[in-house]
Amino acid sequence: MQLDTQALRPDDLSELMRQGRLRGIRIEEDPRIQEAMSRFRQEFLDSQDAYSPRTVMQLRSMWGQFDEWCIANELQSCPAELETVKRYLSLRAEDKHRNTLAMDNWAIGKIHRESGCPDPTIDTSVKKLLKALTRKKIIADEGIKQASPLRECYLDELEHRWSRSPLLADKRDIAILMVAYESMLRVSELARIKLCHLKVNPDRSAVLLIPRTKTNHSGEPDVTVLSRQAMRLVQDYFELAERRFDTSLDEPLFIGITRYGKCANSREPLRYSTFDRLYHRAWEVLDLESAGIQPFTCHSTRVGAAQDLATAEFNALQIQQSGRWANESMVLRYCRGIMAEDGAMAKFRNRRR
Missing domain, CATH: 1.10.150.130 (Tyrosine recombinase, N-terminal domain)
Incomplete structure (x- = not known):
């Protein structure tokens, strides 16, 4: 045959x-x-x-x-x-x-x-x-490395420095970090945000539609809210970049910058390497090496946001839903130190401190 x-x-x-x-x-x-x-x-x-x-x-x-x-x-x-x-x-x-x-x-x-x-x-x-x-x-006690958390206190300091800067890179990067922190998006998801995914509210906050994430391929978008502060930073970036902020446009929210510090003509999404450099630059600006803190990675805003929510006493399920994790395991890993303080024995023995 x-x-x-x-x-x-x-x-x-x-x-x-x-x-x-x-x-x-x-x-x-x-x-x-x-x-x-x-x-x-x-x-x-x-x-x-x-x-x-x-x-x-x-x-x-x-x-x-x-x-x-x-x-x-x-x-x-x-x-x-x-x-x-x-x-x-x-x-x-x-x-x-x-x-x-x-x-x-x-x-x-x-x-x-x-x-x-x-x-x-x-x-x-x-x-x-x-x-x-x-x-x-x-x-042999080989651990799983966790990204250094980019907490709200660091974000506030970066916002203070970069939001007043005349440099387009500073304006764009603080807007990216603020959106990344509030939305708890992965960088691949962040790169896919388009202007048409935003719906600006009367109070100037915005609803962000997230069509596809690592855990959602259903075709039904996830939804999150961006604060007025985040939207102000986004619009400041658009103004300096001389881009039209029109939420009917089908183009990336964040795009590249030329070597001359001008907005790129290309309307291509940012690459992973751009985000990687951005997070490392934020770590350098904050001089965290002197404090013994490891460099930020592209996961640092997700980790930092999760830890801030845990510190504010939101429970694991609420944090899981905010970060769109499939289960609580990542929340518990990111927040184990903070949540340990909320454990039964910690509370029981608190009076002994």
């Missing part, structure tokens, strides 16, 4: 490979099969609009490192042998965080599935190895 490789889909090819291996046949060595694998991988690369740019970047990075390691060691990366994957994960575990190992495992499995190859990461031996490596790191 002649095999029609054009009619194959990734799951079909993966099953054929599994059946072939049971019979001692390596069909992936057939040029027609290799062509099908290349076709499937290209289809996947062409459909990456279904994923966030950051997810695509992480996938390319993690897979690229595995592929380069395989080439350097004269091993096949796709389809990879179980021992190849286990050896790679064990080597990475020597100096990489357990979260990085999980990303390695995810990238290897994803590329195999999309290429029509059996996924080696679902094998019991690989799962057990990853679990053992993770457990070993937990026992």
Whole structure:
């Protein structure tokens, strides 16, 4: 029977490979099969609009490192042998965080599935190895780094400095940080805000529609409110940038700035690297290094806002809803120190202090 490789889909090819291996046949060595694998991988690369740019970047990075390691060691990366994957994960575990190992495992499995190859990461031996490596790191007290919180007190100081500045970058950046703090948006979500997502209220606060978030792909937008202070900073930025503040426009709320300090002609959303530099600049301006505080990251406003809400005695569910987390686990991680003070034993022993 002649095999029609054009009619194959990734799951079909993966099953054929599994059946072939049971019979001692390596069909992936057939040029027609290799062509099908290349076709499937290209289809996947062409459909990456279904994923966030950051997810695509992480996938390319993690897979690229595995592929380069395989080439350097004269091993096949796709389809990879179980021992190849286990050896790679064990080597990475020597100096990489357990979260990085999980990303390695995810990238290897994803590329195999999309290429029509059996996924080696679902094998019991690989799962057990990853679990053992993770457990070993937990026992060794390997923590999960938390972004330095950008609290309201820091935001107030930045607002005092930058809102009065004649520089467009200062005006834009304080507006970004204020909107990021109040909306508790991730930077990928922040970059997607458009003017038409805003509805200004009579008191000059605004309702912000958030069409899509990490936890909401339903098509029904989430809604949050921006204060009058946040909207004043946004409009100050627009005025200095000589942009028209028209909430009927389908263009990004925040855009780039040229090397000459002028508003960019392009109406493209800001890139992750721009936000990354912005947060680091805020940390430098506040001179927090002298206080031993680690640099801000793009997650710092979410962490800071969550901690400020916890300090103001909002409960975990209320904070979870404000930050649009799928469950309370991230809230508890971000606010564990603050919430510990509200625990039963802390209250019981408070009189002993």
